[in-house]
Amino acid sequence: MQIHISATDGVPIYMQIVRQVKQLAATGRLAPGEEIPPIRALAETLVVNPNTVARAYLELERAGIVTKRQGSGTYLSAAPSPLSRREKLKALAERADALLVEAGHLDVALEDVVTLVRERAASFQTIAKK
Amino acid sequence: MKFPSPSSADAVVALNNVTRKFGAKTVLNGVSLYVPRGSVFGLVGENGAGKTTLIKHILGLLRAEGGTVRVFDMDPVRSPVETLGRIGYLSEQPDLPGWMRVDELLRYSQAFYPRWDAAYAEDMRAKFGLNPAQRIKTLSKGQQAKAGLLIAQAHRPELLLLDEPSSGLDPLVRRDILEAVIRTVADEGRTVFFSSHLLEEIERVSDHIAMLHHGKLAWCGPLDEIKAQHRFFTLRFADAQATPPVLAGARCFSGLGREWSVIGNGHRQELPLSAAAAGAEIVAERAPSLHEIFVAYAGGSGA
Amino acid sequence: MKSPALALIWEIRRRGARLAWGVLGIITACAMLSHLASNKTYVLARFEAVDWLLMVASMFLTFGIFHFVEAAPGRNWHGFPQRLFAMPVSTVTLVACPMILSLAAVEVVYGAWAKLVFAPLGRTVSIWPAAVLGVGILCYQSIIWSLAGYRITRVLALALMGLVLANVAALPLLAEISVWPKQTVFRAGSISLALLAITAVATAWLAVERQRHGGGRGQGRIWGLLARAADALPRRRRPFATAASAQFWHDWRRGGTIMPSCAAAVLFLICAPLSWLMRADPQATLWTAGWVLALPFLLSATVGIGFIKPEFWSAEMGITPFLAIRPISSGTLVMSKMKVAAASVAATWILTLGFLAAYLSLWANPKELRVGWTFLSQYYSPFDLMAMMTLAIALAPILQWRMMAAGLWVGLSGNGRLFVGAIIMRMAGLVFLVWGAAWFGNLFWTHLDQVIHHAGALALCLLFLAALKFALAAWSWRSLAVRRARNYLGLWWLATLGFAGFVFLLNPSYPPVKTLLALLAFLIVPLARIGLAPAFLDKNRHR
Numbered sequence: 003m004q005i006h007i008s009a010t011d012g013v014p015i016y017m018q019i020v021r022q023v024k025q026l027a028a029t030g031r032l033a034p035g036e037e038i039p040p041i042r043a044l045a046e047t048l049v050v051n052p053n054t055v056a057r058a059y060l061e062l063e064r065a066g067i068v069t070k071r072q073g074s075g076t077y078l079s080a081a082p083s084p085l086s087r088r089e090k091l092k093a094l095a096e097r098a099d100a101l102l103v104e105a106g107h108l109d110v111a112l113e114d115v116v117t118l119v120r121e122r123a124a125s126f127q128t129i130a131k132k
Numbered sequence: 133m134k135f136p137s138p139s140s141a142d143a144v145v146a147l148n149n150v151t152r153k154f155g156a157k158t159v160l161n162g163v164s165l166y167v168p169r170g171s172v173f174g175l176v177g178e179n180g181a182g183k184t185t186l187i188k189h190i191l192g193l194l195r196a197e198g199g200t201v202r203v204f205d206m207d208p209v210r211s212p213v214e215t216l217g218r219i220g221y222l223s224e225q226p227d228l229p230g231w232m233r234v235d236e237l238l239r240y241s242q243a244f245y246p247r248w249d250a251a252y253a254e255d256m257r258a259k260f261g262l263n264p265a266q267r268i269k270t271l272s273k274g275q276q277a278k279a280g281l282l283i284a285q286a287h288r289p290e291l292l293l294l295d296e297p298s299s300g301l302d303p304l305v306r307r308d309i310l311e312a313v314i315r316t317v318a319d320e321g322r323t324v325f326f327s328s329h330l331l332e333e334i335e336r337v338s339d340h341i342a343m344l345h346h347g348k349l350a351w352c353g354p355l356d357e358i359k360a361q362h363r364f365f366t367l368r369f370a371d372a373q374a375t376p377p378v379l380a381g382a383r384c385f386s387g388l389g390r391e392w393s394v395i396g397n398g399h400r401q402e403l404p405l406s407a408a409a410a411g412a413e414i415v416a417e418r419a420p421s422l423h424e425i426f427v428a429y430a431g432g433s434g435a
Numbered sequence: 436m437k438s439p440a441l442a443l444i445w446e447i448r449r450r451g452a453r454l455a456w457g458v459l460g461i462i463t464a465c466a467m468l469s470h471l472a473s474n475k476t477y478v479l480a481r482f483e484a485v486d487w488l489l490m491v492a493s494m495f496l497t498f499g500i501f502h503f504v505e506a507a508p509g510r511n512w513h514g515f516p517q518r519l520f521a522m523p524v525s526t527v528t529l530v531a532c533p534m535i536l537s538l539a540a541v542e543v544v545y546g547a548w549a550k551l552v553f554a555p556l557g558r559t560v561s562i563w564p565a566a567v568l569g570v571g572i573l574c575y576q577s578i579i580w581s582l583a584g585y586r587i588t589r590v591l592a593l594a595l596m597g598l599v600l601a602n603v604a605a606l607p608l609l610a611e612i613s614v615w616p617k618q619t620v621f622r623a624g625s626i627s628l629a630l631l632a633i634t635a636v637a638t639a640w641l642a643v644e645r646q647r648h649g650g651g652r653g654q655g656r657i658w659g660l661l662a663r664a665a666d667a668l669p670r671r672r673r674p675f676a677t678a679a680s681a682q683f684w685h686d687w688r689r690g691g692t693i694m695p696s697c698a699a700a701v702l703f704l705i706c707a708p709l710s711w712l713m714r715a716d717p718q719a720t721l722w723t724a725g726w727v728l729a730l731p732f733l734l735s736a737t738v739g740i741g742f743i744k745p746e747f748w749s750a751e752m753g754i755t756p757f758l759a760i761r762p763i764s765s766g767t768l769v770m771s772k773m774k775v776a777a778a779s780v781a782a783t784w785i786l787t788l789g790f791l792a793a794y795l796s797l798w799a800n801p802k803e804l805r806v807g808w809t810f811l812s813q814y815y816s817p818f819d820l821m822a823m824m825t826l827a828i829a830l831a832p833i834l835q836w837r838m839m840a841a842g843l844w845v846g847l848s849g850n851g852r853l854f855v856g857a858i859i860m861r862m863a864g865l866v867f868l869v870w871g872a873a874w875f876g877n878l879f880w881t882h883l884d885q886v887i888h889h890a891g892a893l894a895l896c897l898l899f900l901a902a903l904k905f906a907l908a909a910w911s912w913r914s915l916a917v918r919r920a921r922n923y924l925g926l927w928w929l930a931t932l933g934f935a936g937f938v939f940l941l942n943p944s945y946p947p948v949k950t951l952l953a954l955l956a957f958l959i960v961p962l963a964r965i966g967l968a969p970a971f972l973d974k975n976r977h978r
Contacts, residue, residue, distance in 0.1 A: 009335040012364060012419035014356070042318045049310045050336045051172055052318045193759055195977045209977040217762035227757045231688070233666075239674055243681030244762050250674075267662060 003038055004031075007048050015050055019058035020065075027067055027078055029129050034080040038068060144169050144204060144291050144323045145190055151198035152185060159185045161347040162199070167291075167325055167340070172317050174338030174355075175327040176422075178430050181344040183327040184224075187295045190325070191221060204290070217245060220289035222309075224296040226280030230269030234262045234279060238286075245287035253286035260308065274305040285312055292316045294326035298333060306333070313337050335422040343429060350429045355422075362428075363396045364420035365403060367412040380406040383428040395420055395428035439524040443532040451500030458493045458500075458544060465489055466551035479556050490548050494568065497544050501537035501572060504579055514583020520647045529647075530580075530640045537572045541565075566625070567604040570632045574600070577635040581642030603628065678763045682771040690747040691775040694731075694738045694839075695782035701730060702790045710794055717802040720795075724804075727791050731783045731831070735838040736865065740858055742776065742839050743846025745975070752975075753849045759976045765969040766915055769843060773965070776839035784832045819940055826937045833930045833960065841961040844968040849975030890947030897954040904963050911966030923965065930960045 005022045007015055026032040038044075041059060045052035059076060062068045069079050105115045145167040152160040159182045167173045177183050188194040189201050192208030192215065201208060208215045228237060238257070242248045257264070260278040262271070271279060277297065284292065292313065298306040310333060313324045328334050334341060335355070342352035351358055369377065372389040382394045382403050392412075396403040407414060420428075448455075465486055472478040505516040519529055545568055549560040574596050582589040606624045675681035706727055713719040741747045745754040761768070795801065811820060845857040912920045934956035943949050 007336065009332040010421055010423065012359070012421045012424070014359065014419070015336065045314050045318065046311055048336075049307060049314065051339050052314060053339050188756075191756075191760055192977050193756060212976070213762050213764050215762075216760050219760070221756075221760055223756060227755045229685075229689075229757065239671075240681050240685060243675035244678045265666065 003044075005044075005048060007050060016054050016058040016061065019048075019055065020061045023058070023062055024065075024067060029126055032078050034078055036078045037075050038078060040075060142166075142168055143202075145173075145325060146202040146205075147186070147189070147199065148202075149199035150186075150189060150196045150201060152182075152189070152194065153197060159347050160189070163344070163347070163349050164199075165342050165349060165352050167323060169323055170317065170321055171340045172313060172324045172338040173326070173340045173342070174334035175325070175342050175344065176329075176331060176334055176426055177327070177344035179329075182347045183344055184295055186344065187293060187325070187327060190293060191216070191219065218290045219293055220284035220287065220291070221293045222277070222280045222284040222295070222297050224299055226276055228268045228276060228280060228283075230267065232268050233264065234266055234268065234271075235264035237268060237279060237283065238264075241283040241286070248287045250286075252288070253282060256282045256286065274301050277301055277305055278308060281309055281312055285316070288319070288322070289316075290322055292322070292324045292326075294324070294328075296327050296329065298328055298330055306330075310337055331421075331423045331426055341422070343426065345429055358425070359419060359422070361397060362420050362425050363403070364418050364424055365394045365396055365407075365414050366416040367392050367394055367407055368415045369410070369412040371411075377410055377412070379403065379410055382406065386427075391415070393424075395425055439522060440528055440532050443519075443524075443529070444536060447501070447503060447533055447536060450503075454496045454500045458496045461489050461493045461496075462544070462547050462551065466547075466555075469552050469555040475556050479558065483556070483558070486552055490552075493544060493548070494541070497537075497541055498572060498575055500540065501533060501576060502579065503533045503576065504583070512584050513586060515580045515643050515646060517646075526640065526644045526647055530636075530643050534573060534576055534636060534639065537576060538569050541568050541572045561607060563607055563621075564604050566628055567600055570628050570635070571596070571600050573632050573635040573639075577639040577642070580639050580646075583642075583646065678761070679767050679771060682761065682763065682768065683774055686771050686775040687778060690742045690772075691779045693741070693747060694734050694779045695786060697734055697738065698730060698783045698786050701734075702727070702786060706730075706790065706794075711798060714798045714800060717800045720799045720801065721803045721807070723794065723799070724791060727787060727794070728831075731780070731787050731835050732838070734783065735780065735835045736861070739839040739842065740861070742772075742779075743842040744854070745847060745849075752846075752851045752854060753978075754847070754972070754975045765972040765976060766919060769847065769965075769968040769972055770919070772843055772847075773840050777836055780832045780836045780839065784835070788828070823937065823940045826933060826940065830930070830933050830937060833933070837959065837961055841964050844964050844971045847968055847975055848971035849978070887945055887947050890951060893951055894947075894954060897951065897958065901954065901957045904958065907963035908966055911963050911970065915966065915969060920966075924962075927960055927962050931957055934959055 003023075003026065005019060005026075007018055009015065023032070023038070032038070038059075039047070041052055041055045045055045048055070059068065059070075063070060063076075066079055068076050070076050101115065102112075105112070143166040145165075147163055147165050150160050150163045151158070163182075163186065175183050175186065185194060189196055190203055190208065192201075192203075192212050195209050203215045204218060206215050232240065234257070238253055242250065242253070260275070260282065262275060262279055262282070268276065268279060281297070284294075294309070294313070297309045301309075313326065314337060316322050316324050324338075326334075326338075339355055340353065341355045341358055343350040351361075365382070367377075367387075369390050369392065373387070373392065376387065377392060379394065380402060382396045386393045394403070394407075404414060468478065468482065469475075469486075503516070504514050505518075506513045507517050515529070522529075542565060545565045549565075553560050575593065578589060578592050578596060582592060603624060606620065671684070675684065706723065710719065710723045713723075744752060745758060758768075795804070808820075815823070842857055842861075845853050848854075935953050938949060938952040938956055941949075941952070943952065
C-alpha cells in the first residue's frame with residue numbers, strides 16, 4: 003500500500019491517510035478483501051504517530067471502507083459500503099461545490115465539467131481493469 | 133488556552149509555573165505543562181526560546197527557581213536515582229565519553245539500568261552498523277547520535293526525552309530516531325517528550341504539542357485542538373498596506389501590497405468582523421499547517 | 436585591506452593589542468624613571484633589579500602577543516588557526532607574517548629597554564641576548580605550531596627550549612671562564628643560533644604546510660597504534676555486576692591509572708638508570724631512597740588536583756550531562772572516586788616499595804643506611820623501630836590518599852573559583868611547609884622552647900579545630916546512608932588511631948609536643964570534607 007504523507011499543507015495526517023486509502027480502493031489498487039497493514043507497521047513505515055493511523059482506520063471503518071476482523075487484522079470491505087445513499091451524496095456534495103466554484107472562477111461551462119467527470123470515470127475504469 | 137488533563141496521576145511530567153533565570157535573562161517564565169502518559173509530546177520554539185532549559189529541568193540537571201517540577205510524581209532533584217532510571221535521554225550533541233569503545237559503552241550503560249534489554253541493544257547495534265571495537269570519538273556525528281539513541285532506548289525507558297535529536301543529522305539517521313519514537317510510543321504506556329526545529333517531524337509524530345516563545349508558553353495542547361483553534365486566512369485589503377496590518381484575534385505573518393496571510397486564533401467569528409472593520413475581505417480560508425502557526429507566533433506581529 | 440599579509444598583521448595587532456599596551460606601559464614607566472631621576476646611581480642601585488624583572492615580564496608579554504594559536508573545535512588540537520587555511524594565501528605568507536612581525540617586535544622591545552631605560556642610567560646592555568631572544572621567539576612559534584596536537588609534549592619541548600636558550604644566553608659569562616678563546620666560543624654560538632633559527636623557520640613552514648594540506652600520517656597514526664596496543668591488552672568482557680562497579684571502572688580508566696603510570700615512568704626511566712650510575716656512591720643511597728619515598732606524595736599532590744575534578748583532562752568544572760544523568764546517587768559517585776583514589780594510591784605504593792626493595796637489596800650501597808640505623812638505635816629499641824617502620828608503611832598511603840580525596844568536595848562542586856582558591860591554598864601550604872621546615876630545622880632547639888612554652892594555647896587551638904571538624908562532620912554526614920557512614924567512620928578511627936599510635940611510638944622527649952602531635956593525628960584523616968562531597972556534587976548535578 004503506497005501512501006505519501008505531506009505535513010506541509012494544512013490537511014490533517016489522518017485525513018490524508020483516509021483519502022489515499024479511499025483513492026487506492028476506488029482505483030482498484032487495493033482489491034476488496036485485501037488485508038491492509040497493521041497500525042504499528044504502517045506507523046513505522048510512514049513515520050507517523052500510531053494514534054494517527056488508528057484514527058484513520060477508525061474513520062475508514064466507520065465509512066465502511068475497511069472492516070476489522072477480530073484477532074486477524076484489517077481488510078478492505080468486500081461488500082458495498084453500508085452508508086445510505088443520501089449520506090454518500092451529502093459527502094460528495096461538498097466536493098462538487100468546490101469543483102463548481104473552481105470551474106466558475108476558471109470560466110468553464112457546466113457541460114464541459116460534466117464531460118470531464120465522465121472522461122475521468124472512464125479512465126478510472128480502464129485502470130481498474132488492468 | 134486549554135491544557136491537557138492537569139491530573140498529576142496521569143501526567144508523566146508535570147511542570148507547574150516553572151521559572152528560571154540565568155543572570156538577568158529570564159529563560160523560563162511561569163511555564164506550566166503536563167505530559168500525559170503514552171503521548172508523544174513535541175516542544176517547538178526558536179533557538180534560545182528555552183527548550184533545552186526546560187528539558188534540563190525535567191532531567192533535574194537544573195533546579196527550578198520558582199514553581200515545581202514533577203516527573204513520575206517525584207521531584208527529579210530530590211530523587212534522581214528513581215527518576216533517571218526510568219528516563220532515556222538523547223541530547224542534540226550526545227556527550228558520550230569519546231575514549232570508550234562501543235562495546236564498553238554498552239556494558240557500562242547496562243550496569244545502570246536493571247531493565248536493560250541486552251538482546252534488543254545488540255539488535256539495534258547491528259542495525260545501526262556500529263562496530264563494537266570502535267572508539268566513540270572516531271564515530272561520525274550520525275553514528276554518535278545512533279549510539280546515543282541506542283543507550284537512551286535499550287532499557288525501554290518509560291519516558292524518552294529527546295532534545296533536538298535531529299539537528300544536523302542526515303535524513304537516514306533522522307528516520308532512525310523518529311522510528312525509535314514511534315516504537316517507544318507503540319509499546320503500551322511509554323511516553324516521548326521531544327523538542328525539535330523540524331516542524332514537519334513534530335507534526336508527523338506528536339499528538340501533543342507546546343510552543344515556547346521567549347521563555348513563555350505560547351500554546352500547549354493536543355495537536356488536533358491546536359490546529360482546530362487556528363485558521364489560515366488570506367485577506368485582500370482595499371488599499372496596499374505598507375506594514376503588516378494589525379487585526380484583533382489574528383496574527384499576520386506574511387504578505388505584500390493588498391494581499392496578506394493571517395492566522396486567526398481563538399474565536400472564528402472575531403476575525404471576519406475585524407477584517408471587515410479594517411476594510412479587508414477574506415479571499416481564502418483553510419486549515420493551517422503547524423509551520424504556518426509557528427511562523428505566525430515566532431516571527432509575526434499582532435495580538 | 437590592501438593585501439592578505441596586511442590583513443594578517445592587522446589580525447595579530449588586534450589580538451595582541453592589550454598585551455602590547457601593557458608592554459608599552461611598562462617600558463614608558465621605566466624609561467620615565469630613568470630619564471627623570473636626578474640621582475642616577477641611586478636609581479641604579481635601588482631599581483636595577485626591578486627594571487630587569489620588568490624587562491623579563493615585558494618579554495613574556497611580547498611572547499604572549501605572538502602566541503598565535505587557536506583551538507580546533509571538537510578536537511584535542513591547539514595550533515595555527517585553521518580557518519586561515521582556507522584563505523587564498525600561500526603557506527609561506529601565513530607563516531612568515533607572524534614570524535617576521537614577532538622577530539621585529541622582540542628586537543624593538545629589547546632595543547627600547549637598552550636605549551630608553553638602561554642607557555640613561557649609564558648601563559650598557561649586550562647585544563647577545565637580543566639575538567638569543569630573536570631565535571627564541573622563532574623557536575617558540577615553531578614549537579607551538581608543529582606540536583599542536585601534543586599539548587603536554589609541547590610544554591616539555593618549550594621548557595627544554597627555554598633551558599637550552601638560557602644557557603646560550605649565558606654564553607658571555609661562560610666565555611669568561613672557558614678554556615677556549617673568547618672569539619671561538621662566540622663564533623660557535625652564533626653559528627648554532629643561526630642554524631637553530633633556520634631549523635625553526637623551516638620546521639614551522641613544513642608543519643603548517645602539512646597541517647594545511649594534510650600529511651595523511653601523523654598524530655592519528657600514533658593514536659591508532661596506541662589504541663590497537665590497548666585493545667590487545669586483556670580487557671573486561673563480562674557485564675558489570677552493579678552500577679557502582681561500572682562507575683568504578685569508568686573512574687579508574689579516566690583518573691585512576693594516571694598516578695601509577697607517572698610513578699612507573701619516573702621510577703624506571705629516571706630513578707633506575709640514575710641510581711645504577713651512582714651505585715658506588717654511599718651518599719646516593721639516602722638521596723635516592725628519600726626521593727623515591729617522596730615521589731608518591733609529590734605525585735598525589737599534583738595529580739590530585741586533576742583527580743578531584745569531574746574529568747581529569749578537562750578544564751571544565753561542571754559535570755557532563757552524560758555523568759549527571761547516571762541513575763545513581765551522588766554519594767555513590769563520590770564513593771567511586773574515593774575507591775579509585777585508594778586503588779590508585781595502592782598501585783603507586785606497591786610500585787614504589789617494589790622498586791625500593793629491589794634497589795636496596797640489589798644495587799644500592801647500604802653503608803649510609805647502616806649508619807642511620809645505628810644512629811636511630813641509640814634512641815629506640817629494635818622492636819620499636821620495626822613497629823614504626825611497619826606503621827609508617829601502612830600510614831603513608833593513607834596520607835597520600837588523603838591528598839587525593841580530601842579535596843573532592845571542592846573539585847566536584849563545579850565551582851571554578853572555589854577550585855582555584857583551593858589550589859592556591861594548597862600551593863601556599865606547600866611553600867609554607869617547605870619554608871617552615873627549613874626555618875624550623877635551623878632553629879629547632881631555640882624554638883622548641885617556645886613551642887613548649889605555648890603548648891597550652893596550641894593544644895587549645897588544635898582541640899577547637901578537632902571539635903569544629905566533628906561538628907561539621909556530624910552535620911555533613913546526617914543526610915547520607917547510615918551504613919556508609921558507619922563503614923567510613925570505622926576506617927577513620929582505624930587510621931586516626933594508627934597515627935596516634937605512631938606518635939606514641941615516636942615518643943618525643945617533651946610531653947607537651949607529644950600531646951600536640953597526638954591531637955594533630957585527629958585532624959589528619961578527612962571526615963567532614965568527605966561527608967560534604969556528595970552535597971557539593973549535588974549542587975553541580977542540579978544547578
